[in-house]
Amino acid sequence: MINVMVVDDSAVVRQVVQEVLRQHPDIRVIATASDPIFALAQMQKQWPDVLLLDVEMPRMDGITFLRQIMKQHPTPTVICSSLTEKGAQITMDALEAGAVSIITKPQIGVGSFLRDSEDELASAIRAAAAANPRRLNQPMVAPKLTADAILAAPGPRAAMARTTDHFVAIGVSTGGTQALECVLPALPRTSPGIVIVQHMPERFTRSFAERLNGLSEIEVKEAATGDRIYPGRALIAPGGKHTLVKRNGAQYVVEVVEGPLVSRHRPSVDVLFRSVAKSAGPNALGIIMTGMGDDGARGMKEMFDAGAKTLAQDEASCVVYGMPKEAIRHGGVNDSLGLEKIPAAIVAYGR
Structure with missing residues (x-):
């Protein structure tokens, strides 16, 4: 069982992610949070195997949060970011900070997008769960065609x-x-x-x-x-x-x-x-x-x-x-x- 925490200031994203991941018996959303401050409090009770993290949020941005987590307790993290030029650069910063991969979301119609991308989301979480946390903060389903x-x-x-x-x-x-x-x-x-x-x-x-x-x-x-x-x-x-x-x-x-x-x-x-x-x-x-x-x-x-x-x-x-x-x-x-x-x-x- 992969325990996931969803950190996103959008209530729609938090709700839809929980909804689509219920279809995957090996993945369980153990908590959600609207910003990193709330997330930190919940993580002290139960640390997740994987974080699904937004970048731009109130009180603390996702990159600052990610860097803090990677120093204290390296945790596989999937970034969920909007496809904007500004967002692309911010997401590069998040990847540099130790995020495993990216799930891109549009600025509008995000609920429908996440439902349509259920398999991609689940695959990204499984890939993150398989990552070696010790390496994360060190520098350094469609048809399967050939x-x-x-x-x-x-x-x-x-x-x-x-x-x-x-x-x-x-x-x-x-x-x-x-x-x-x-x-x-x-x-x-x-x-x-x-x-x-x-x-x-x-x-x-x-x-x-x-x-x-x-x-x-x-x-x-x-x-x-x-x-x-x-x-x-x-x-x-x-x-x-x-x-x-x-x-x-x-x-x-x-x-x-x-x-x-x-x-x-x-x-x-x-x-x-x-x-x-x-x-x-x-x-x-x-x-x-x-x-x-x-x-x-x-x-x-x-x-x-x-x-x-x-x-x-x-x-x-x-x-x-x-x-x-x-x-x-x-x-x-x-x-x-x-x-x-x-x-x-x-x-x-x-x-």
């Missing part, structure tokens, strides 16, 4: 000859915002180009890329069709679309495309990794990091089979050891590394 829905699998002779132009492809999900904030700022401008799929909703990836760009020596930007992959640059797949790598003469570029959910995600790591297997083969390094589920496991095996070097984040440094574990189970991983060793591995590959 990457076949976006592009065909690489053939047996798809691997290309090695070239001087090479790059890194990274896939990450739950806990990834903190992990990427450990990896990218540690890279020099001479590091190889990077393409990243971080599971994140539409309109949040741009703010996330801007945050990382401000922290890093390398350039970090939200990917757009035609963007070239080159040393000293990291491209983050935009939320709500798939990102593929294609070869353009002697260079590699990205293409951002529409399409269905793949492995229940858009963007999907499987789609990115398959495109890398097809277009780059041994000219790429694949890295799969913290996250729930198995998105990227099949694509990493395809990269491995195409001659790419592949790495997985180790269990001890993951918030959720789901995606790396599945990639290893599929037989597509050369080696596992702690989070703190991944930047050096990227730099070494660039040499």
Whole structure:
């Protein structure tokens, strides 16, 4: 049983969340609160397994509350935030403070939205409950389609000859915002180009890329069709679309495309990794990091089979050891590394 506390100043949100979660026997709402001050008082009586937390609330904002909780008693937290430009930046602050994931809600019709998003809400809570609380405050259901829905699998002779132009492809999900904030700022401008799929909703990836760009020596930007992959640059797949790598003469570029959910995600790591297997083969390094589920496991095996070097984040440094574990189970991983060793591995590959 996963015990959940809902902290939101909207009575509608508190009521509807309780209503929809009653349909899931493994999840129980043990308390609700209209602001963090009320929440703290109730948490002293029974500490929840997962917090569902709004950001903008009276008396204390959600980010201040989250930072306080993460210092005293790290608790898996799902942010429930409105999709506004201001809200996107605030939510990035919350993720940096240690939140596990985001549920986006509209500014109007929130009750209907939450009812329609029942499975997404329940899945986010289960993912949060599976997180490793010790890692949360450290820096650092649709049909399950495969990457076949976006592009065909690489053939047996798809691997290309090695070239001087090479790059890194990274896939990450739950806990990834903190992990990427450990990896990218540690890279020099001479590091190889990077393409990243971080599971994140539409309109949040741009703010996330801007945050990382401000922290890093390398350039970090939200990917757009035609963007070239080159040393000293990291491209983050935009939320709500798939990102593929294609070869353009002697260079590699990205293409951002529409399409269905793949492995229940858009963007999907499987789609990115398959495109890398097809277009780059041994000219790429694949890295799969913290996250729930198995998105990227099949694509990493395809990269491995195409001659790419592949790495997985180790269990001890993951918030959720789901995606790396599945990639290893599929037989597509050369080696596992702690989070703190991944930047050096990227730099070494660039040499």
